[in-house]
Amino acid sequence: MIKEILLCKYGEIVLKGANRKYFEDMLCREMKKRAACYGNFQIYRAQSTIYIEPADDEADLDGMFTAAGKVFGIVAISRAAVCEKNMEDISRTAAEYVPSFLEGKKTFKVEAKRSDKAFALDSMEISREIGGVILENCRGIRVDVHHPDVIVKVEIREFGAYVSAGQFKGAGGMPVGTNGRGLLLLSGGIDSPVAGYMMAKRGVRLDAIHFESFPYTSERAREKVLELARIVSEYAGDIYVHVVSLTHIQEELVKACEEDYFTLLLRRYMMTIAERVARMKGCSALITGESLGQVASQTMQALGVTDAAVNLPVFRPCIGMDKEEIVTVARKIETFETSIQPYEDCCTVFTPKHPRTKPELEKVLVQENKLDFQALVEEAMGTMYTVHITPEY
Ligand code: ATP
Ligand code: MG
Secondary structure (H helix, E strand, C coil), X not given: CXXXXXXXXECCHHHCHHHHHHHHHHHHHHHHHHHCCCCCEEEEEECCEEEEEECCCCCCHHHHHXXXXXXXXXXXXXXXXXXXXCHHXXXXXXXXXXXXXXXXXXXXXXXXXXXCCCCCCCHHHHHHHHHHHHHHHCCCCEECXXXXXXXXXXXXXXXXXXXXXXXXXXXXXXXXXXXXXXXXXXXXXXXXXXXXXXXXHCCCEEEEEEEXXXXXXXXXXXXXXXXXXXXXXXXXXXXXXXXXXXXXXHHHHHHHCCHHHHHHHHHHHHHHHHHHHHHHHCCCEEECCCCCCCCHHHCHHHHHHHHCCCCCCEECCCCCCCHHHHHHHHHHCCCHHHHCCCCCCHHHCCCCCCCCCCCCHHHHHXXXXXXXXXXXXXXXXXXXXXXXXXXXX
């Protein structure tokens, strides 16, 4: 029986300098956490690779393969067969293991790497010999050294020899936690989960804040948001979702302020509360799913007015993306189907018929000053409760 393992390569580029070991430890820890859900594995690293090795027959390597594909900082994953460091065993393994990976493919080449220089053959000789074995065992396949469909790798390493055929793309990006902590404004829509995913990919550990407006928004709407957080957490790791009620603020806005400004004013409240929560939770930036021009509150002027409410950087990774592009990411990370469930959002509860698209800050402030802004923020802060989302990898 062939023993199969996963080899996860991390990007050299992001791991340079003094931080290298810190990043590597972080990645290894992340893998171990996920592996714990799939059985017993041995996990260790060497030569810019994390080795994931089933420790018994029960370990679910396929499940772990999918989970490893969601770890940021990993650029490529290959499945490899482990064998003894001698040509007989390597040949036998290649003959048995490689053919299924070459099904439907026309060409291949063998790349051998010998980090154990004590091994009798050099890489050229290994490649030639294993290439021959594969030609004998796979019908209709030929060698193409320039543009092969599949690269078969034979690696002679410290702990043994590995045979792999083809590589899968890893999640890319940087290990979560290596680039600070940010607070994601998470609605039930399509854009904000994508925004969270994109910043987590850059190494940002996420907290989330969700605003609800009970009874105008429902229990189901909140459940949907928590489900979105759960899906994002498969990439981003644990997420604390802070839920804050905007009910009273919205009711006061409707009573006191000009309708055209509702959304803008509400957004300034949201950002202000988010900033307060961010500082409380050690987050150094806010993250939203806004995209330029998508709706009235996302024009350049409107974004200026919302930004003026806060003193933290606001990251909007979707700002330059078309809806279609955002949807493509949402489908890839599997938040889309949940996002399109039709539940109300607090933003859609009292929407003005003619929202301002080119608001002026002075005029917004005139409206805002009709209410005791700080007191309402304070009161909303008092409604906050936190849900800890742990990923089911
Ligand atoms: P999404 O698809 O993420 O809901 P959207 O295009 O519907 O975005 P808006 O509803 O205007 O846009 O919201 C813009 C951004 O404001 C969202 O991407 C999100 O970051 C934040 N936001 C909106 N509603 C909420 C909410 N109820 N709680 C937390 N953040 C919110
Ligand atoms: Mg929304």
